[in-house]
Amino acid sequence: xxxxxxxxxxxxxxxxxxxxxxxxxxxxxxxxxxxxxxxxxxxxxxxxxxxxxxxxxxxxxxxxxxxxxxxxxxxxxxxxxxxxxxxxxxxxxxxxxxxxxxxxxxxxxxxxxxxxxxxxxxxxxxxxxxxxxxxxxxxxxxxxxxxxxxxxxxxxxxxxxxxxxxxxxxxxxxxxxxxxxxxxxxxxxxxxxxxxxxxxxxxxxxxxxxxxxxxxxxxxxxxxxxxxxxxxxxxxxxxxxxxxxxxxxxxxxxxxx
Amino acid sequence: xxxxxxxxxxxxxxxxxxxxxxxxxxxxxxxxxxxxxxxxxxxxxxxxxxxxxxxxxxxxxxxxxxxxxxxxxxxxxxxxxxxxxxxxxxxxxxxxxxxxxxxxxxxxxxxxxxxxxxxxxxxxxxxxxxxxxxxxxxxxxxxxxxxxxxxxxxxxxxxxxxxxxxxxxxxxxxxxxxxxxxxxxxxxxxxxxxxxxxxxxxxxxxxxxxxxxxxxxxxxxxxxxxxxxxxxxxxxxxxxxxxxxxxxxxxxxxxxx
DNA sequence: ACCTGAACACCGTTCAAGT
DNA sequence: ACCTGAACACCGTTCAAGT
Numbered sequence: 124x125x126x127x128x129x130x131x132x133x134x135x136x137x138x139x140x141x142x143x144x145x146x147x148x149x150x151x152x153x154x155x156x157x158x159x160x161x162x163x164x165x166x167x168x169x170x171x172x173x174x175x176x177x178x179x180x181x182x183x184x185x186x187x188x189x190x191x192x193x194x195x196x197x198x199x200x201x202x203x204x205x206x207x208x209x210x211x212x213x214x215x216x217x218x219x220x221x222x223x224x225x226x227x228x229x230x231x232x233x234x235x236x237x238x239x240x241x242x243x244x245x246x247x248x249x250x251x252x253x254x255x256x257x258x259x260x261x262x263x264x265x266x267x268x269x270x271x272x273x274x275x276x277x278x279x280x281x282x283x284x285x286x287x288x289x290x291x292x293x294x295x296x297x298x299x300x301x302x303x304x305x306x307x308x309x310x311x312x313x314x315x316x317x318x319x320x321x322x323x324x325x326x327x328x329x330x331x332x333x334x335x336x337x338x339x340x341x342x343x344x345x346x347x348x349x350x351x352x353x354x355x356x357x358x359x360x361x362x363x364x365x366x367x368x369x370x371x372x373x374x375x376x377x378x379x380x
Numbered sequence: 381x382x383x384x385x386x387x388x389x390x391x392x393x394x395x396x397x398x399x400x401x402x403x404x405x406x407x408x409x410x411x412x413x414x415x416x417x418x419x420x421x422x423x424x425x426x427x428x429x430x431x432x433x434x435x436x437x438x439x440x441x442x443x444x445x446x447x448x449x450x451x452x453x454x455x456x457x458x459x460x461x462x463x464x465x466x467x468x469x470x471x472x473x474x475x476x477x478x479x480x481x482x483x484x485x486x487x488x489x490x491x492x493x494x495x496x497x498x499x500x501x502x503x504x505x506x507x508x509x510x511x512x513x514x515x516x517x518x519x520x521x522x523x524x525x526x527x528x529x530x531x532x533x534x535x536x537x538x539x540x541x542x543x544x545x546x547x548x549x550x551x552x553x554x555x556x557x558x559x560x561x562x563x564x565x566x567x568x569x570x571x572x573x574x575x576x577x578x579x580x581x582x583x584x585x586x587x588x589x590x591x592x593x594x595x596x597x598x599x600x601x602x603x604x605x606x607x608x609x610x611x612x613x614x615x616x617x618x619x620x621x622x623x624x625x626x627x628x629x630x631x632x633x634x635x636x637x
Numbered sequence: 638a639c640c641t642g643a644a645c646a647c648c649g650t651t652c653a654a655g656t
Numbered sequence: 657a658c659c660t661g662a663a664c665a666c667c668g669t670t671c672a673a674g675t
Contacts, residue, residue, distance in 0.1 A: 130596070133588045150659085173649065184649080186659055194649065242502060246552035248585065255597065263599045276606035281546070281619050288545020289538070295503035328505065331390045339386060340512065342520045349533035362538050365626030373622070407640085430668065441668080443640055451668065 133250045150180055152190045156200045160237070163201070168239035173197075198243050203251025205240050208233060211260035219268025220367050226261055227286050227363045234290035241291050270374050278370045285366055293321075293355055325353035390507045407437060409447045413457045417494070420458070425496035430454075455500050460508025462497050465490060468517035476525025477624050483518055484543050484620045491547035498548050527631050535627045542623055550578075550612055582610035 158179050163171055173184040173194055180187075191197040209229055212222060234241050249257075258279070265275040329351035337344050415436050420428055430441040430451055437444075448454040466486055469479060491498050506514075515536070522532040586608035594601050 130592065133584075172647085174647085183660060185651080185661080188650075189658060245499065245548055248581070250585070250588065255592065255600065259597045259600045262603060266599055266603075272603050272606050273609065276603055276609070277615055277618060280549075281615065281622075284545040284549050285542055285619070286545070287548065288541040288543070291502055291544065291548075292537075292541050324505070327390075328507070331507065334388065335512065336386050340516045342523055343512065343516045346519060346523075346529055346533055349529050352530060352533070358534055358538065361534060361630070362542070365538075365623060365630070369622030369626050373618070429666085431666085440641060442642080442670080445669075446639060 130252045130255060150182060150186060150190065152200070155180065155187055155190055155197065156204050159197055159201050160204060163239050164237060168242060171239075199247060199251065202240065202243050202247055202249055203253045205233060205237050206249055206251070206257050207253030209257055211257060211264070214264045214267030216267045216269070219264050220371055222264050223261075223268075223282065223367050223370075224363050226264070227282060227367075228359075230283070230286045231290055231293075231359060234287070234294060238294040241287050241294060244287065268371075268374070269378065270370075271377055274370075274374060274377060278373075282366065282370075285362065289359055289362055321355070322351075322353055325351045387509045387512060407439060407443060407447065409457070412437065412444055412447055412454065413461050416454060416458050417461055420496050421494060425499060456504060456508065459497065459500050459504055459506055460510045462490060462494050463506055463508070463514050464510030466514055468514060468521070471521045471524035473524045473526070476521055477628055479521050480518075480525075480539065480624050480627075481620050483521070484539060484624075485616075487540070487543045488547055488550075488616060491544075491551060495551040498544050498551060501544065525628075525631070526635065527627075528634055531627075531631060531634060535630075539623065539627075542619065546616055546619055578612070579608075579610055582608045 155176070159171060159176055162176060162179060173187055176197075177184040177187055187197070191200060211226060211229075215222060261282075262275055262279055265278055266272075270278060329347050332340075332343050332350055333347035335344055412433070416428060416433055419433060419436060430444055434441040434444055444454070448457065468483060468486075472479060518539075519532055519536055522535055523529075527535060586604050589597075589600050589607055590604035592601055
């Protein structure tokens with residue numbers, strides 16, 4: 124939305140640096156990235172190949188390379204595009220803890236909406252224009268909350284990593300493909316997050332754990348029922364409670380020095 | 381080490397269930413898995429293909445399928461093998477917090493020793509024999525610490541996810557390939573973790589952030605120096621401090637009810 | 638019970654040649 | 657400045673055929 128021309132690309136960006144980018148309808152960098160996101164949303168990470176994407180756009184795979192350099196470069200752009208969906212509020216110093224939790228919740232929702240995105244983000248330092256604007260706004264909240272510079276940056280990096288660690292488990296089971304793609308499930312497609320099959324998986328885990336030999340696994344067999352408790356929302360809230368409270372405690376201890 | 385025959389495989393295990401497994405030297409499930417781990421340690425995740433692995437073992441790719449079912453099944457076994465390296469101490473109720481932190485530190489070290497393992501673990505519920513024994517012992521520590529059943533299981537799952545989220549960032553930049561494989565670095569291969577190039581990356585990030593327009597990125601440009609502070613050890617300690625302390629606080633609050 | 642070669646249906650990427 | 661077809665060097669997996 125804001126002018127990207129003011130932001131020079133980072134030196135490690137895997138993109139061809141060519142200037143004048145005319146907009147012939149069928150194909151352009153923007154069109155390619157949007158088509159990639161649509162394809163990923165619809166069919167998951169495994170369905171995205173340069174050939175398949177080109178077909179979707181009515182061209183050959185080779186034509187994409189002029190615009191996005193490589194598949195890796197395309198994924199950089201996809202990641203930044205999805206990050207661009209995130210809205211971060213203006214800092215309200217009195218409410219920085221709750222604002223930070225909202226940021227975490229929004230990140231989790233985005234990761235569930237695009238179940239392939241956490242996997243794409245692995246190995247990529249998000250430094251596209253949208254990622255920069257996003258970081259700027261989250262860090263502004265932390266600074267407004269009174270966190271000193273180092274703690275603000277460390278806390279920001281750890282928050283993102285923590286949420287990613289959580290959502291990897293949530294989105295991992297389905298391999299990034301949308302629910303209901305397989306032929307095993309009936310017409311009861313339960314939408315994003317697929318709670319029905321997540322509960323099924325938890326029940327299977329419980330039954331299996333309960334069936335283990337009691338002498339070798341005294342603790343686990345006793346806890347089998349708890350593995351069937353798969354309320355991801357509650358677990359996520361617990362995680363960000365622990366994290367944000369701990370960060371606030373550090374900030375307070377830091378201020379006392 | 382312990383007899384696996386007492387532990388039935390989970391129903392979703394992607395392996396062919398065949399019984400008598402004679403040990404003709406060149407090829408066996410164990411030999412395949414060990415060779416895969418060696419290849420992965422040496423050349424990273426991208427280097428592992430069924431053809432390449434078979435070549436390493438002096439056979440054709442098709443021969444592997446009888447023993448491991450599929451590449452996915454092989455990765456299940458690789459994951460369990462690496463988890464089997466982990467040693468978890470007997471529970472000491474008075475020291476459960478420190479023991480849990482040690483578990484987290486050991487998990488991080490294993491992930492740095494095998495930089496591909498976190499990526500392999502995505503989408504896999506570790507339920508192999510080694511994973512079960514591991515879970516049993518960690519949960520025993522949490523229960524000995526006085527955590528009620530639900531909190532013990534939730535805390536265990538969140539601890540693993542949190543450590544994974546952290547180590548994904550640490551191992552992500554190099555794509556799981558060992559340091560010094562590329563031809564850009566000199567003979568100064570800095571061993572696992574590759575601190576030299578990690579610091580380089582942090583410095584590049586700092587310089588780039590510092591170069592951004594100050595009016596659009598007032599917060600980030602002011603924090604640029606902090607992005608060059610790449611002490612992953614310190615950041616990790618902060619993370620597990622926050623997490624374990626928060627978990628203990630929850631346990632105490634729970635006990636008061 | 639195990640191994641094999643050959644084939645099928647894919648990949649990402651390059652490159653000379655076009656317009 | 658952009659697009660293309662064809663090729664290169666790979667993939668995971670299957671399957672009939674062997675021993």
